[in-house]
Amino acid sequence: MKHTISILVENHAGVLARISGLFARRAFNIDSLAVGMTSDPSISRITIIADGDEHTAQQIEKQLNKLVDTMKVRSLPAEEMLSRELQFIKVSATPAQRSEILTICEIMGAKIADMCTDAVTIEVSGTAEQLDKMHELLKGYGIKEVVRTGVIAIQKGSAVLK
């Protein structure tokens, strides 16, 4: 089962190595990881999607909490959070195919970020399902390259992590 874990940590050198090292040595598999500064520049927020059963997820949380750099750990239940991932998808496209691809982008809420004679680069953000759908729709044109930011997540409503 996939777990979305949000972590607030001290923003200094070596912290990410500690977090990712902890996952590795306790055999917790990371599917996705995204890091960025929060509104307080001394604090970073890490969002990790990890795979494992309930026991594993609990252990992840407890072990993360033990790290001295960790300020807060919260496993976000799917129904209580919003999650998004940003991707670049480079697709082969002859000039004749461009308008079809543009239509797909419009319907799916994606943007053309770059274009050349034989390819377009699409910028798209969304949930995992939306992005899977986008890949499905573009597969036929020949996907040349995909770059993903990793998932970020936030609690719905007025609740905040602090």
Added chain:
Amino acid sequence: MIKAAEAMVKCLDQEGIRVVFGYPGAAICPFFDALYASDIHHVLVRHEANAGHAASGYARITNKPAVCIATSGPGATNLLTAIATAYADSIPLVCITGQVSTDQIGGDVFQEADITGAAEPFVKHSYLVKDASALPRIFKEAFYLAGTGRKGPVLIDVPVDVQNTLIDFSYPETVQMRTYKPTVKGNPLQIQKICEMLQSAKKPLICAGGGVFLSGAQDELIAFAEKTHIPVVSTMMGIGILPSAHPLYLGMLGMHGTASANTAVHECDVMLLIGARVGDRAVRSPKFLAESTTIIHMDIDPAEIGKNISTDIPLVGDCEAILTAMTEKIGDMPDNPWFAELAEKRKDTSVYASYGERINPKAFLRELSAKLPDNTVCVADVGQNQIWSCNHFGIREGGRFLTTGGMGTMGYSLPCGIGAKMADPNREVVVVCGDGSFQMQMMELATMMQEGIAVKVVIFANTRLGMVREIQTLRYGDRQMAVHLNGSPDFAALARSYGMDAENAYTEAEAYEKMQKLVDSDKPYLLVCHVDPLEPTLS
């Protein structure tokens, strides 16, 4: 303004550190130069790992963080085993390493190793110091982290140029950390629930681990057990919380434990785990145990609760505070007839009967512990000697038993014994090891002689790596591979060459005669007891 290296020494002074264990090198020279001018006593070990093990012995006797020092690169990597050993047993250490100059870090220069990176899995926390002015804060935090919550080693890696930087020194009075706040007091509702659960149990049992020592809660645990008449088993790290002969004590549980302890674990209906992490050597099948038994788990580290065994009642906190509260709260409990049955099992003496001519190490250890003072510290190494000591070296009131229960690090005993003796020079310290483990630490005889401290050493020599030999005999068709210690020197002659009193004993009569010399001597003494290579670990 003073040099940061001097500030580091002042930090140690402020923390009340009187003795440090270390080994110098170029990258830590400014710090050693500052030590030269201080009255902190530096013990020069003969291998960096042993600086860590000696500090571990020192810390376990004082129950406060102790300090070890190594230089950059190989000095620091040699220290790793000791750091990992301390981490596994939650021993509070502050480990100081030199590092190459800041501008050279990452250049793969001479004696450079990324030690904060390498040590990460084995430290509670680590610092690579880039700003010299942060050193006082870092030292304050390091001692606080090492010695509070679940204790453990903290590493401070200081580049040589940082040690030479001039800073304004003032030692912080308090620690300001927004992230680290260990829970000390137990939840009163959970305490109430636990008391009720224990009082309604038919066969309640306490399993006490090393956390009880780390909390300094030995007296509180005994008071609780005596008030409730609940029998106690211990993990290897918990040996000595109750004196071995205490009427409520059933011995060590687990793979190498006593029949009485393991029967109690098997039959109990409620088990109260205190400062014990249910390691695999203690509880082979935690799932099976949890199915048939109500598990109450008390630990200062929330991550240990539910990690190895599923728990019915968890309680996070410091066991000294919790046990005090529980002893007040819980009502009197009558003597339990179940306990009388268990106590019967303790009476089997066949295992330590005399062999006549040959030395029975189990009987020897019983006799030795009986002759030594009550407050003796016994340090056991790893292997058969460790299990013999666990089960047969009798601990009396005020005595201690030190060993590496978690990591099982060979070569721990002698440096640990040196550290323990330096922490409390008036106590008798006896080190028990095998001829395998002795050869991983025999260089420390020099440290002992240089320091002029009277640690007593017993080597059970059987020209084998006895425990591995036994595994090969039992599980690998007796194909004995790489377990024969041929080529060893006469250890007694070797020890004498260091200027120690040392002797060999080949028969029981010789062993007991020389044991008396060991006990009576006020100088370092080494006794090699030659035992049968086929002597079993248990019976």
